[in-house]
Amino acid sequence: MTTTNVDETRAVHAAVNDFAMKLANVNGTGSASANSLLMQAIFRMGVPVSGKNLFPSNIQGLPTWYEIRVNKSGYTARALDYNLMVAMNSQTYAEDIADVAPGGYLLYDSSWPLDPDMLRDDVTFLGVPLAKMCLDNFTSPRERVLMKNIAYAGVLVALLDIDLEVIATLLDESYSRNEKLLASNQKALRLGYDYAQEHFTCPLEFHVSPMDETTHSILIDGNTASALGCLYAGATVTGWYPITPATALMDNFAAFCAKFRREPVDGAVPGAPDSYRNNYLILQAEDEIAAIGMVLGAGWSGARTFTSTSGPGISLMSELLGLAYYTEIPAVIFDVQRTGPSTGMPTRTQQSDILLCAYASHGDTKHILLFPANPGECFDFAVKSFDVAERFQTPVFVLLDLDIGMNDWVVPELTWDDDFVPDRGPVLDDQDLAEMAEFFRYANADENFVAARTVPGSDEKGAYFIRGSGHNKFGTYTEIPAEYQEVVDRLKNKHASAASYVPAPVVIRREGATVGLITLGSCDLAVREAADLLSDQGVAADFMRVRAFPFVEEVRRFVEEHEHCFVIEQNRDGQLRSLISIETGVAIEKMHPVLYYGGFPLSAHQVVTSVTETLEKSR
Amino acid sequence: MKSPTKPIIPLAVLPKNELGLTVRDYEGAMSTLCAGCGHDSVTAAITQMFFEISMPPRDIVKLSGIGCSSKTPTYFVRGAHGFNSAHGRMAPIATGANAANRELTMIGISGDGDSLSIGMGHLAHLMRRNVNMLYVLENNGVYGLTKGQFSASADIGSRSKRGVANVVAPIDPILLGLSMGATFLARSFSGDKAQLIPLLKAGVAHRGLAIIDVISPCVTFNDHEGSTKSYRFMREHEIKEIETDFVPWEQEIAMPRSKDDAKEITMHDGSTVRFRSVPEGYDPRDRQKVEDYIREHRERGEVATGLLYLNEDSIEVHELNNTPDVALAKVPFEKLCPGSAVLAKIQESFR
Numbered sequence: 001m002t003t004t005n006v007d008e009t010r011a012v013h014a015a016v017n018d019f020a021m022k023l024a025n026v027n028g029t030g031s032a033s034a035n036s037l038l039m040q041a042i043f044r045m046g047v048p049v050s051g052k053n054l055f056p057s058n059i060q061g062l063p064t065w066y067e068i069r070v071n072k073s074g075y076t077a078r079a080l081d082y083n084l085m086v087a088m089n090s091q092t093y094a095e096d097i098a099d100v101a102p103g104g105y106l107l108y109d110s111s112w113p114l115d116p117d118m119l120r121d122d123v124t125f126l127g128v129p130l131a132k133m134c135l136d137n138f139t140s141p142r143e144r145v146l147m148k149n150i151a152y153a154g155v156l157v158a159l160l161d162i163d164l165e166v167i168a169t170l171l172d173e174s175y176s177r178n179e180k181l182l183a184s185n186q187k188a189l190r191l192g193y194d195y196a197q198e199h200f201t202c203p204l205e206f207h208v209s210p211m212d213e214t215t216h217s218i219l220i221d222g223n224t225a226s227a228l229g230c231l232y233a234g235a236t237v238t239g240w241y242p243i244t245p246a247t248a249l250m251d252n253f254a255a256f257c258a259k260f261r262r263e264p265v266d267g268a269v270p271g272a273p274d275s276y277r278n279n280y281l282i283l284q285a286e287d288e289i290a291a292i293g294m295v296l297g298a299g300w301s302g303a304r305t306f307t308s309t310s311g312p313g314i315s316l317m318s319e320l321l322g323l324a325y326y327t328e329i330p331a332v333i334f335d336v337q338r339t340g341p342s343t344g345m346p347t348r349t350q351q352s353d354i355l356l357c358a359y360a361s362h363g364d365t366k367h368i369l370l371f372p373a374n375p376g377e378c379f380d381f382a383v384k385s386f387d388v389a390e391r392f393q394t395p396v397f398v399l400l401d402l403d404i405g406m407n408d409w410v411v412p413e414l415t416w417d418d419d420f421v422p423d424r425g426p427v428l429d430d431q432d433l434a435e436m437a438e439f440f441r442y443a444n445a446d447e448n449f450v451a452a453r454t455v456p457g458s459d460e461k462g463a464y465f466i467r468g469s470g471h472n473k474f475g476t477y478t479e480i481p482a483e484y485q486e487v488v489d490r491l492k493n494k495h496a497s498a499a500s501y502v503p504a505p506v507v508i509r510r511e512g513a514t515v516g517l518i519t520l521g522s523c524d525l526a527v528r529e530a531a532d533l534l535s536d537q538g539v540a541a542d543f544m545r546v547r548a549f550p551f552v553e554e555v556r557r558f559v560e561e562h563e564h565c566f567v568i569e570q571n572r573d574g575q576l577r578s579l580i581s582i583e584t585g586v587a588i589e590k591m592h593p594v595l596y597y598g599g600f601p602l603s604a605h606q607v608v609t610s611v612t613e614t615l616e617k618s619r
Numbered sequence: 620m621k622s623p624t625k626p627i628i629p630l631a632v633l634p635k636n637e638l639g640l641t642v643r644d645y646e647g648a649m650s651t652l653c654a655g656c657g658h659d660s661v662t663a664a665i666t667q668m669f670f671e672i673s674m675p676p677r678d679i680v681k682l683s684g685i686g687c688s689s690k691t692p693t694y695f696v697r698g699a700h701g702f703n704s705a706h707g708r709m710a711p712i713a714t715g716a717n718a719a720n721r722e723l724t725m726i727g728i729s730g731d732g733d734s735l736s737i738g739m740g741h742l743a744h745l746m747r748r749n750v751n752m753l754y755v756l757e758n759n760g761v762y763g764l765t766k767g768q769f770s771a772s773a774d775i776g777s778r779s780k781r782g783v784a785n786v787v788a789p790i791d792p793i794l795l796g797l798s799m800g801a802t803f804l805a806r807s808f809s810g811d812k813a814q815l816i817p818l819l820k821a822g823v824a825h826r827g828l829a830i831i832d833v834i835s836p837c838v839t840f841n842d843h844e845g846s847t848k849s850y851r852f853m854r855e856h857e858i859k860e861i862e863t864d865f866v867p868w869e870q871e872i873a874m875p876r877s878k879d880d881a882k883e884i885t886m887h888d889g890s891t892v893r894f895r896s897v898p899e900g901y902d903p904r905d906r907q908k909v910e911d912y913i914r915e916h917r918e919r920g921e922v923a924t925g926l927l928y929l930n931e932d933s934i935e936v937h938e939l940n941n942t943p944d945v946a947l948a949k950v951p952f953e954k955l956c957p958g959s960a961v962l963a964k965i966q967e968s969f970r
């Protein structure tokens with residue numbers, strides 16, 4: 001008998017529209033489409049749901065898991081308590097069996113017997129001869145493997161009372177162009193479904209029941225949403241280098257551009273290769289140094305431009321990020337964070353590039369960072385990032401992580417205001433120049449400490465030589481201390497004044513709270529759930545999610561106001577906590593670190609455990 | 620406050636170009652390089668070239684990396700925007716600038732350290748992408764700005780000022796270009812304006828990347844006995860078998876066609892490049908022949924100069940990507956943003 005991984009002290013419950021399941025598979029066997037089919041069906045039934053892919057950095061043969069959490073109240077952060085395990089990978093049977101919550105169920109392929117030593121008497125084992133069923137019903141070796149996945153999906157449809165109509169529609173949509181594959185899928189689904197109806201009590205006590213909570217929501221990942229934001233913001237030039245988990249951001253941008261950025265050429269024969277022109281140029285660079293170089297060249301020349309990368313790419317970009325900062329060139333950088341250091345775990349999530357991005361490059365540098373919490377904010381912040389970059393003439397980082405970037409999230413429908421006018425920041429055209437006696441690049445700063453720029457091709461009066469070497473406010477070379485300092489001091493003020501332009505923190509207060517929870521990005525749902533759980537335990541906690549750096553004054557006040565402040569983030573060193581301390585001046589000891597950095601998304605239980613332990617100790 | 624410029628001494632009336640500008644209008648700040656530095660001669664040739672082709676200064680964009688050579692864009696065409704970037708990174712920055720605004724004429728100045736060591740990867744990919752720009756590599760065999768270390772173009776056996784001989788193989792940007800698919804490869808000498816100016820003009824007319832490797836002696840660190848990038852060495856070892864003329868297309872009608880069997884290649888804009896006194900069997904469009912020719916001379920200790928290779932079918936980065944003729948930076952927002960109705964439609968697939 002195996003020992004359980006489950007924390008026995010935690011009350012585990014499951015109910016209609018409130019449960020979690022985990023599907024253990026071997027990667028490269030086609031399980032992904034079956035798993036997302038289930039998640040999508042639950043979404044279409046109007047029930048809040050999340051699907052998290054915990055996958056290896058490998059193409060075929062290693063263990064991979066998919067977690068689905070169904071929660072009628074919208075708490076869809078990672079669950080950790082699995083009421084139902086779909087154990088399809090014999091390599092990981094032991095740990096998967098141990099992972100089931102007491103009173104839960106485990107579905108396995110009974111074509112082969114299960115080692116009796118592995119059984120647990122607090123778990124119900126549901127055996128379905130999936131491999132045998134597929135062997136008997138399909139002829140091609142490929143189908144026999146692939147259809148096993150759809151067959152277990154069929155079993156789950158029965159066990160969880162998932163709407164068969166919804167599933168049928170989804171299959172129709174997916175395989176509308178391949179009738180044979182559609183027929184096979186339908187058959188496999190039916191095999192699993194019928195077997196379950198015949199052999200088990202369906203549905204289980206926890207299952208899905210239709211709601212109308214997702215009517216105005218969409219299912220989207222952060223890479224797609226960010227790409228859409230860039231499309232809508234009017235980005236035209238990009239430089240990039242492939243890297244997990246950021247690659248899909250540019251792939252999606254390219255796909256959107258191919259659809260929505262092709263301008264027909266007047267009088268050309270429709271369909272001919274010369275019948276349209278591309279209002280975009282995507283450059284796959286030789287490395288990330290070149291990628292950011294291309295962005296700088298394009299930003300300097302007046303285009304809206306961005307790159308997408310992950311931690312290793314930011315390390316390579318560092319030198320030119322300092323050049324952009326010092327010469328004041330707008331640039332947008334998406335960092336879809338993964339687990340570091342070095343190559344780290346490329347397919348695992350983390351929030352460990354916060355300090356790297358905040359101070360990227362040598363010398364005194366400071367950058368603007370935006371921290372979206374979900375794909376909905378990815379879209380909004382992507383649009384915003386270009387405005388901020390051009391208003392403040394500086395690099396702006398949008399920090400996603402793998403969980404946001406690559407997993408599908410249920411978020412409110414994206415909206416667009418057709419009256420939106422991009423903020424291009426202060427740029428002088430020929431007419432402006434004509435009205436000036438003389439133009440000096442950094443001389444006439446506005447209330448945000450930003451001086452109007454000119455772009456190449458402007459009137460000769462606006463021409464200047466932009467340089468990363470020491471320069472004075474006129475833009476000319478200098479080695480004079482006072483002249484040099486005047487410029488870098490203004491840059492510091494400029495950074496600070498961006499605080500009121502970037503998204504403000506989200507604050508949720510509770511009566512009489514003495515505890516404060518500070519977090520960022522994808523920790524959002526887990527920490528909000530934790531605040532509710534703590535409240536159930538009699539601990540009232542205020543919640544603050546910072547959404548950008550530089551920080552507004554409110555961040556410092558929030559820390560000072562609370563007797564016990566916790567900073568919850570996904571890295572080893574408490575990077576947000578350090579940044580708050582360095583930048584607001586509050587003592588670092590004022591904030592307890594709550595750190596989770598193993599590479600999987602955060603769960604509310606981890607937060608609750610850590611917070612209560614600390615509070616008990618301080619009593 | 621402005622950077623120092625050359626004093627304007629009212630000389631006898633200076634000739635004017637088609638725009639009514641004089642050569643002084645194509646000058647920049649006063650050079651701060653060592654007196655006699657080859658780079659200053661290249662600056663003078665570039666100044667003269669832009670004057671002669673009557674290019675409006677505002678249509679020019681200048682870029683460089685870091686090094687003595689990379690300082691020079693300040694010293695010509697003050698009316699053009701310039702970017703003194705980071706060591707070795709001019710190529711990607713130029714690529715982005717050109718991507719955003721293809722309407723401008725781009726000239727990049729780099730050194731042998733900038734281009735062949737720290738920035739060689741970028742140079743190789745700039746060649747592959749065929750970005751439409753004139754790339755002048757001011758090649759002195761040393762790192763001037765960091766005081767005379769050997770660069771990657773130093774020949775084996777070439778001696779440093781302290782007498783140490785270089786022992787590692789040199790990189791020849793022209794041979795590199797031939798293998799990377801570069802479309803315009805020329806070599807010249809900073810002391811030879813008569814050859815350099817027509818090459819620069821041809822480079823501007825070329826649609827795609829035009830590389831000119833200009834041997835440009837460093838008088839402070841690499842102009843001594845035993846150096847293969849000194850004035851003396853170049854005067855004694857330069858081979859100009861391939862003399863090239865550049866004929867702008869407007870002048871074609873007026874100029875009688877050459878009667879000898881010189882090779883003539885027509886560029887995209889209708890201008891022509893004529894190869895005179897070409898050695899037997901040499902074809903500037905035949906990569907293999909060009910490579911053999913350069914290697915043979917190199918083995919004899921000679922430096923072959925002139926327009927060495929030209930691909931008349933050059934397709935540059937914008938043509939490859941089917942972008943509009945107008946600068947992408949100028950495409951109005953209304954054409955770029957698909958609007959709320961489209962967003963609603965896109966989201967139907969996210970249900």
Ligand SMILES: Cc1ncc(C[n+]2csc(CCOP(=O)(O)OP(=O)(O)O)c2C)c(N)n1
Pocket residue numbers: 685686687688689706729730731732733734757759761762763764765770
């Ligand atoms: C990242 C980085 N490393 C090193 C340097 C120092 N550095 C400045 S110029 C230079 C070499 C320049 O040589 P070259 O490109 O041949 O130009 P030259 O001065 O000879 O014209 C070096 C190594 C730097 N600026 N940046």
Ligand code: SF4
Pocket residue numbers: 651652653655656657658687688759763764836837838839840
């Ligand atoms: S050190 Fe050499 S390359 Fe630099 S300015 Fe002096 S002569 Fe020119």
Ligand SMILES: [Mg+2]
Pocket residue numbers: 686730731732757758759760761762763770
């Ligand atoms: Mg050099």
